[in-house]
Amino acid sequence: YDLYDQHRGRYNLQRDDIEGDxxxxxxxxRESIDVVLENFRASSAHELSAMTHQAGPWLDARRRAGVDDLQRS
Structure with missing residues (x-):
């Protein structure tokens, strides 16, 4: 949540905006990050936000994790 809170409302981030080594x-x-960047770097902030707010991917992830649809995580 801290990372979200730090960047909330910002739609264009640069490499130097993210702290860390x-x-x-x-x-x-590194490979995981590279895959994410390869697949989503062309997406706008609004497109990424819309993707994260769709129920389908979250339900699929919960099923793969063995969490019942009605169970709170």
Missing amino acids: AAVLDKDE
Whole structure:
């Protein structure tokens, strides 16, 4: 939540806007980030927001995690 709160309302972030040291990430973490960037870098902030507010992907993730649709996480 802290990261969201820090960047809420900002629609264009630059690499330097995000604090941290990428050198501490392991190979799998870097590969995960690369996949996300490859798939979503062309999406606008509004498109990304709309994607995160769709119920389908969240329901799919809950099913894969074994969480009942009616169960609160």
